[in-house]
Structure formats: structure tokens, C-alpha cells
Amino acid sequence: MPNPFHAGFGVSPPLLVGREGVLDDFAEALENGPGATGRATLYTGARGSGKTVMLNAVEDLARGRGWLVVSETATAGFIGRMTEQHLPRILRDLDPKAVQRRLKGVTAPLGMGRVDWATAENHQVMAGLRSQVEAVTNLLAEHGTGLLITLDEIHRNQLPELRELATTVQHAFREGRELAFVGAGLASGVSDVVNDDVLTFLRRAERHGLGSVRRDDVERGFREPIEAAGRRVGDPALQIMVRATDGYPFLLQLIGAQTWRLHPHLDEISVDDATEGVERARRRLGTLVHEPALRTASDIDKSFLLAMAADDGPSRMGDVQARLGVGTSYASQYRLRLIAAELIEPAGYGFVTFTLPHLREYLREQAAAGI
Ligand SMILES: Nc1ncnc2c1ncn2[C@@H]1O[C@H](COP(=O)(O)OP(=O)(O)O)[C@@H](O)[C@H]1O
Numbered sequence: 001m002p003n004p005f006h007a008g009f010g011v012s013p014p015l016l017v018g019r020e021g022v023l024d025d026f027a028e029a030l031e032n033g034p035g036a037t038g039r040a041t042l043y044t045g046a047r048g049s050g051k052t053v054m055l056n057a058v059e060d061l062a063r064g065r066g067w068l069v070v071s072e073t074a075t076a077g078f079i080g081r082m083t084e085q086h087l088p089r090i091l092r093d094l095d096p097k098a099v100q101r102r103l104k105g106v107t108a109p110l111g112m113g114r115v116d117w118a119t120a121e122n123h124q125v126m127a128g129l130r131s132q133v134e135a136v137t138n139l140l141a142e143h144g145t146g147l148l149i150t151l152d153e154i155h156r157n158q159l160p161e162l163r164e165l166a167t168t169v170q171h172a173f174r175e176g177r178e179l180a181f182v183g184a185g186l187a188s189g190v191s192d193v194v195n196d197d198v199l200t201f202l203r204r205a206e207r208h209g210l211g212s213v214r215r216d217d218v219e220r221g222f223r224e225p226i227e228a229a230g231r232r233v234g235d236p237a238l239q240i241m242v243r244a245t246d247g248y249p250f251l252l253q254l255i256g257a258q259t260w261r262l263h264p265h266l267d268e269i270s271v272d273d274a275t276e277g278v279e280r281a282r283r284r285l286g287t288l289v290h291e292p293a294l295r296t297a298s299d300i301d302k303s304f305l306l307a308m309a310a311d312d313g314p315s316r317m318g319d320v321q322a323r324l325g326v327g328t329s330y331a332s333q334y335r336l337r338l339i340a341a342e343l344i345e346p347a348g349y350g351f352v353t354f355t356l357p358h359l360r361e362y363l364r365e366q367a368a369a370g371i
């Protein structure tokens with residue numbers, strides 16, 4: 001039987017669990033019309049917390065209401081991709097004649113005569129983000145729908161382009177246009193951007209931290225896809241799987257996938273399968289999540305993390321400092337660096353803990369293996 005689970009970044013799960021409230025907020029913002037705060041929304045969370053699939057979900061939701069969607073990732077040139085590809089395509093699909101009518105307005109002062117398709121497209125290419133968004137929202141208003149722009153992996157590296165997008169969105173909001181914007185990124189990246197002076201509207205955006213998923217939701221996230229795909233799982237096996245996720249969405253899919261594939265032709269997932277599946281998932285988590293997360297960490301960052309890994313729970317900063325044999329200001333400087341990198345987070349006064357599940361075990365294994 002085909003495996004319903006698939007652990008891959010950006011791949012929507014068989015069942016999206018624990019995010020109903022967040023999705024409802026967005027649906028409501030679409031209904032409530034221009035001016036609703038949720039018309040600008042930001043999702044933040046660690047790698048694997050489900051940011052990209054939430055963008056997929058809001059896009060589906062908007063499309064279901066007849067909205068059109070421009071979906072981009074904040075890598076260099078995203079504005080160009082919007083103005084040269086997505087928006088011209090939408091305009092062409094919506095109403096080719098309107099494109100030409102509009103273009104006449106654009107080309108008239110240049111004294112151009114005939115507007116054929118080639119020139120029409122060329123000029124549309126040159127039209128800026130703002131005028132294209134205006135054209136699209138004008139056309140959509142005739143149908144009573146609007147435009148959703150989503151932007152994944154928001155990061156300060158793309159500040160100039162983000163400013164351009166923000167200015168356009170802000171104008172459209174002010175003019176009462178049917179436009180919504182949903183962005184996603186690591187909390188640190190999003191905070192940097194939100195604190196930029198020009199991006200004030202993002203500061204007022206609704207922010208949702210995509211944290212861990214509740215236990216009963218994780219249970220549903222396993223059981224329902226398993227049953228829908230024609231197999232069963234008993235409670236003891238299910239509890240082994242649920243507990244091992246720590247509420248971490250990526251691990252839900254990874255454990256589901258690894259457990260399923262052990263005996264895909266048997267009716268029921270056994271306790272042995274669950275135990276083995278969890279073990280395999282943990283090993284793969286190192287390659288898929290921990291290793292990439294640590295790729296940009298310096299040697300000192302890693303020693304700090306290793307010093308933390310000596311504890312079984314949150315680490316006291318005083319202990320970490322003593323283990324490293326460094327002074328308070330040095331340690332606190334690295335603490336801030338690692339918080340910004342989303343590898344650790346504050347855990348009450350004077351304590352820090354790991355952001356990613358099982359990073360502690362991963363670091364211990366690496367240390368034991370002498371890597
Ligand atoms: N709420 C959820 N319920 C079930 N699976 C989820 C959920 N959120 C994310 N996933 C799964 O976790 C994995 C990582 O999701 P993704 O959106 O790529 O994370 P991010 O963009 O935050 O790094 C994917 O396999 C996805 O299907």
C-alpha cells in the first residue's frame with residue numbers, strides 16, 4: 001500500500017494538524033475585507049515547523065474562494081519574477097483585452113502606434129509592481145475576489161526588495177484593495193525585517209509562531225492517514241510514535257514514513273515497527289535537520305552547544321560559562337548569536353535550551369563519534 005507519509009520540506013502532509021485556528025484567522029481576514037489585520041500575516045518557526053506547508057494551505061484556501069495567488073520565495077530577484085512572470089501571466093489570463101487597454105494608457109505618451117501582442121507583453125514587463133497589482137486587483141474586483149501574495153523564507157538579505165513589496169502592499173491596503181499578504185520565515189529573520197523602518201505595515205501584521213503540535217493532534221496526524229490508506233495502528237504503537245515526535249511536525253511525517261515502510265503489506269503497524277521506525281527517523285533527522293542547521297555554526301558556536309548538551313534539560317548560563325571556561329560577556333555574546341541563529345532559545349531567567357528537537361542527542365552522538 002502506498003505510504004501516505006512523506007517527509008520533505010515544502011511537501012504538504014496527508015493531514016495538516018494543529019493549525020486549524022491559524023487557518024481560521026486567515027479565512028476570516030479574507031471574509032472581513034480590506035482593513036482586516038490578518039490581511040497581512042506572518043508565520044514564524046524553526047526549520048520543519050511547517051511554515052511552507054502553511055503557505056500552501058492559505059493559498060489553497062484563497063483559491064477555494066476564487067482568489068488568485070502569487071507565490072514566491074524571498075531569494076534575490078523575487079520582485080522581478082513577480083513583475084515579469086506571475087503578474088503578466090495573471091493579467092493575460094484574466095483579460096487579454098484589458099491588458100491592451102491598459103497598455104494603451106502606458107504607451108500613449110511614448111507616441112507608439114499599434115499595440116500588438118509582442119509590444120503588449122514587453123510593456124507589461126516594464127510596468128512596475130504597483131501598477132500591475134492595481135491592474136490585477138481592479139480586474140478581480142469585478143468578480144468580487146482578490147489577490148493573495150505569499151512570500152516564503154523572509155530574510156534581511158532581501159531588504160531592498162522587501163521594501164518595494166511592502167510599499168506596494170501598504171498602498172493597496174490604503175486604497176481598500178482586495179489584497180492579502182502572507183509571509184513566512186525563521187523568527188529571527190522576520191524580526192530583523194519587521195524592525196526595518198520602512199516596513200511598518202509588517203510590524204502591524206498578524207504574527208503566528210508555529211510551535212509544537214499538541215499531542216492529540218499528533219495522534220490524529222498519524223492515525224487518520226494510516227486508516228485512510230487502508231492500515232491500522234494499535235494504541236501502544238501509536239503512543240510510541242506520538243511521544244517520539246515531541247510535537248515537531250517534520251518528525252511526525254518522518255516517523256510516519258519510516259514506520260509505514262517496514263511492513264507496508266501488513267494490516268497493522270506493530271509496536272516493533274513503531275520502535276524501529278522511530279529509531280530510523282531519529283537517525284535521518286540528523287542528516288535532514290541537524291546537520292543543515294549547524295552548517296553555518298562556527299567552532300565556538302559548536303563548543304557552546306556541546307557545553308549545553310551536557311545537561312538533560314534547559315542549561316543554566318552560569319554552568320555553560322564554567323564548562324567553557326569563559327567570562328560572562330563572552331558567553332552572553334555567543335548566547336545572543338545562537339538565539340539569532342535559532343539554534344537555542346531562552347528558557348526562563350538565566351537558562352537556555354535547544355530549539356530543534358533531539359539536537360542535544362545529535363550533538364552528544366557527534367561528540368562521542370569524535371566528529
Ligand atoms: N501541521 C502539520 N501537520 C502535519 N505535518 C506537518 C505539519 N506542518 C508541517 N508538516 C510536515 O513537516 C514537514 C516540514 O514542513 P515545512 O512546511 O517544509 O517546514 P518549514 O517550511 O517550516 O521548514 C513537511 O513534511 C510537512 O508535510
Ligand SMILES: [Mg+2]
Nearest residue numbers: 009010051052
Ligand atoms: Mg520552508
